Amino acid sequence: MNNLTHRALSAALFTLSLLATSLSYAGASAQLQALQAGGAGPFSAAAGEALWLQDNNGRSCASCHGRDPSQPGKHQKTGKPIEPMTVHANPERFTDAAKTEKWFLRNCRWTLGRECSAQEKGDVITWLSQP
Amino acid sequence: MSNLNALRFATGTLLLGSALTLGIYGLSTLNNQSLADDDDDEHSEYRPRPEQPGTDTAATQQYKQECGSCHLPYPAKLLPARSWQAMMASLDNHFGDDASLSAATQAEILAYLSAHSAGNHTRYLKGISDSDTPQRITELPYFRRKHREVPERMVSGNPQVGSFSQCDSCHKDAAQGKFNEHTVVIPGFGRWDD
Numbered sequence: 001m002n003n004l005t006h007r008a009l010s011a012a013l014f015t016l017s018l019l020a021t022s023l024s025y026a027g028a029s030a031q032l033q034a035l036q037a038g039g040a041g042p043f044s045a046a047a048g049e050a051l052w053l054q055d056n057n058g059r060s061c062a063s064c065h066g067r068d069p070s071q072p073g074k075h076q077k078t079g080k081p082i083e084p085m086t087v088h089a090n091p092e093r094f095t096d097a098a099k100t101e102k103w104f105l106r107n108c109r110w111t112l113g114r115e116c117s118a119q120e121k122g123d124v125i126t127w128l129s130q131p
Numbered sequence: 132m133s134n135l136n137a138l139r140f141a142t143g144t145l146l147l148g149s150a151l152t153l154g155i156y157g158l159s160t161l162n163n164q165s166l167a168d169d170d171d172d173e174h175s176e177y178r179p180r181p182e183q184p185g186t187d188t189a190a191t192q193q194y195k196q197e198c199g200s201c202h203l204p205y206p207a208k209l210l211p212a213r214s215w216q217a218m219m220a221s222l223d224n225h226f227g228d229d230a231s232l233s234a235a236t237q238a239e240i241l242a243y244l245s246a247h248s249a250g251n252h253t254r255y256l257k258g259i260s261d262s263d264t265p266q267r268i269t270e271l272p273y274f275r276r277k278h279r280e281v282p283e284r285m286v287s288g289n290p291q292v293g294s295f296s297q298c299d300s301c302h303k304d305a306a307q308g309k310f311n312e313h314t315v316v317i318p319g320f321g322r323w324d325d
Binding site for chain 2: 077105
């Protein structure tokens with residue numbers, strides 16, 4: 001009986017953790033779908049990674065976020081720590097569409113000198129939300 | 132008859148309201164006076180209102196969240212309203228960074244900053260003329276005077292600090308709005324007590 005309770009609890013916990021995981025990826029999926037609805041896609045994680053590492057006159061996404069986005073980054077100028085960017089390492093990522101848009105706007109303009117296209121945003125989100 | 136009652140009620144409310152407002156105004160002025168000592172001991176530097184964490188107003192929270200995501204949310208009272216106005220109007224080039232906000236958020240934060248900005252003739256603006264629009268807190272004569280005894284090598288020349296803009300590298304309670312000298316620990320050098 002005890003054993004049974006234990007198994008039931010474990011199963012419940014497992015289901016809950018699965019649910020939590022899928023919920024944290026749901027934000028990224030929704031944002032990708034919105035970009036697709038606007039005509040972009042299909043998206044490529046490899047293209048996202050390439051954009052991440054692309055050097056633009058000494059600036060890249062990696063300058064502040066680091067080459068490995070599952071690790072914390074550090075603002076190049078202010079030194080402020082930046083939480084990891086992958087959904088796997090930081091489930092809070094891509095759960096707030098307005099926040100995602102705000103940072104794409106700022107950071108693309110600062111790093112690339114222009115706004116990112118929907119395709120580029122989709123590629124990067126795809127790369128950062130790999131399981 | 133009911134008109135008369137309404138009039139009485141309105142007068143009563145008005146009187147009570149004025150009395151309360153006056154009282155609150157009196158208290159706040161008293162408070163300001165006690166904080167406005169202009170000596171060098173820094174015992175009553177910038178104190179955020181309210182002091183308890185978790186009781187920030189929505190506007191304070193928004194300011195801390197939006198501006199604090201890249202740097203310490205600097206105390207609004209260190210710059211005059213005209214400076215904050217200029218800064219918030221040029222967020223696309225914010226000291227070399229793009230810190231653009233939506234028009235609505237930008238207006239809300241400017242309202243917060245203006246409401247808490249340095250009033251004319253406060254010590255923070257000593258040496259600043261009314262036509263100046265300072266943008267860098269670190270260039271205020273007030274700031275320089277407060278830090279004149281701190282050697283460059285401990286800050287700009289210290290890789291663990293980097294620049295005077297990074298208050299919280301040394302002012303350990305800066306996030307709580309406390310810049311008291313006794314809370315200063317310079318990375319690599321230790322406590323600062325002169």
